Amino acid sequence: MRPHASVLHLDLDAFFAAVEQRDKPSLRGKPVVVGGTGGRGVVSTASYEARVFGVRSAMSTREARARCPNAAYLSGRFEAYRATSAQVMRVLRECSPLVEPLSLDEAFVDLAEAGLPDLEVATVTALAEELRTRVREVTGGLTASVGVASSKFLAKIASDLRKPDGLVVIEPGTELELLRPLHVSVIPGVGPATVERLRRAGVHTVAELERVSQEELVRLVGKAQGQGLFHLARAEDDRAVVPDRETKSVSVEGTYESDLTDRAQMSAIVTRQAGEVAQRLRTSGLSGRTVSLKVRLYDFTTLSRSSTLPAPTDDPATVARLARSLLEDLDTSGGVRLLGVGVSGLADWIQDDLFAAVEDAESGTPEEPADAVPAVDPGQAGARWRDPRPASWAPGMDVVHAEHGRGWVWGSGRGVVTVRFETADTPPGPVRSFRADDPDLARWRPPSEEQPEEQ
Structure with missing residues (x-):
């Protein structure tokens, strides 16, 4: 471990669902589920309001609907998530040149390279609070849970301890004191199968795991994981924060x-x-x-x-x-x-x-209707597929109407599409229904994402 708490882990709370609630005022404070919306779909992210009902990621959409029938089920808008993630990563890189993104909503930051006057707990705590405030400002209100510790392993655990919208700084010298009472499932990679194997061996907490020899752990869960658990149970993790590399x-x-x-x-x-x-x-x-x-x-x-x-x-x-x-x-x-x-x-x-x-x-694919065939310019054989009009009106999709302006797809079927007209900057808006082939209704994209038509 480092002598200072200088590794920060930031995790945006219920990221996909939070972006949808930000951009759709009528959904704020209500259950939102992002993922496959069909019968064979899978939940990608559930808002905290939906998690109260037991909805979680990787759950089938069918089971999620049974548990929380009144939630808004949206297919997701990757462009919006990516743009929001870019704003957050920009804030983190302004803090330190060593930022290691793990996904769109998660990253490590090396605070030892942040130019701080010192790495005392009060200093890094103040910086972490400032980062959380900046993230909320640039994303239009999204919250982040942050952990700061002397290693990546502990920073990740710290960010999970006070979710959502929390901050935990583990003071150097207190790592094992914090770690030992926790359940073994807090260790990354320890899922239900490993928890069950450890339970059968009488191991429930990290303190109990710490007392098991490396040889016994290898016998219980295999060589690679056994060796890893042996070191992590002792808070031993010397991995560096690795910044972006060329995409391979x-x-x-x-x-x-x-x-x-x-x-x-x-x-x-x-x-x-x-x-x-x-x-x-x-x-x-x-x-x-x-x-x-x-x-x-x-x-x-x-x-x-x-x-x-x-x-x-x-x-x-x-x-x-x-x-x-x-x-x-x-x-x-x-x-x-x-x-x-x-x-x-x-x-x-x-x-x-x-x-x-x-x-x-x-x-037909599990999440796409059989008639959802994108249009292609017949005069451009072999040209890139274009989508001047969507093949299907996916729930949550951004749209624009010639008369009513911008909104999003509330639902569609039987040749009808229903739209709620609102944006992140408006109050909850009215709902209108149109024919699915209404020429005044089209998909909306931010100007920076619009692609010129091929000639």
Whole structure:
């Protein structure tokens, strides 16, 4: 451990749902669930109002609706999340040159490089409070939970101790005092399967874990995890904060509180992850040839499979199709605790696999209706897909009407789309319904995200 509490971990609270509540005044203070909205969809993020009813990430949307039927179920707007994340990361980089983003809503910051007069607890606490205030200002009201400690491991634990909107600074010398009474599940990577194995060995708290020899831990949970637990139980973590490096791959993965056993649920998760990866590629102006799937089984065995295309792509249907085919070849009957989709072999040019995309759209994916086929300019064979009008009106989508202005899709079906007309800067707005093919209604994007039509 470092001699000072100089590693900060920031975690935006219920990030996707919080962005939706910020931008949709009528949803503030109400349950919001972001993820797949169809029968085979999966929850990505639930607001704290929805968590009261037991809704959590990776839960099937069907179960979430049963637990919290009155929540707003939204398909998500990755562009808005990415733009908000960029604002937060900019604030963190203004504080220190050493910022290690872990995801859109989470990052480590090395305060030893922040130019502080000293690294005493009072100084780093004041800086952490200032960062939380700046994050709230630049994001339009989003809150962040922050932990500061002498290592990355402890900073991560600290940020979880007082959620949401909390700050915990672990004073040097008190690390083990804080850690020992906590349940072993606070250690990253210790999920239900490992908790059960440790419970059978009579280990419930970190203090009890600390008394177990390394040899016994290896026997209980395997070599890699056993060695890691041995050191973390003693608060031993010397990992450095690693700033951004050149992007060699783009990936999305999730670890789940309960082992996944339903193949349809896994397929839906992989499909959603593929869509997020493809969106990140497009936003960065990149494409990739190799699609990979990462699966961590119930016993912590990690499997990786990949498939390489003849040309790079950023098409979500293509990435999802390959990822699902990789999943089909794996035996997941014992349960899965982690799923991830990635794309590597990056390039800055694209040759769309149009036929694969059409095939996937026509067959239907777990989170996309079978008739949701994007439009392509028939005079531009092989050109990039364009979306002058959405193929389907997804719940939560930003739209604009020629007469009523900006709003978002409340719901759609049977040829009708219902819109609530409001923005982050207006009071809760009125609800209107239109024909799905109404020429005055279109998807809205921020001016910086609009792409010129191809000639």
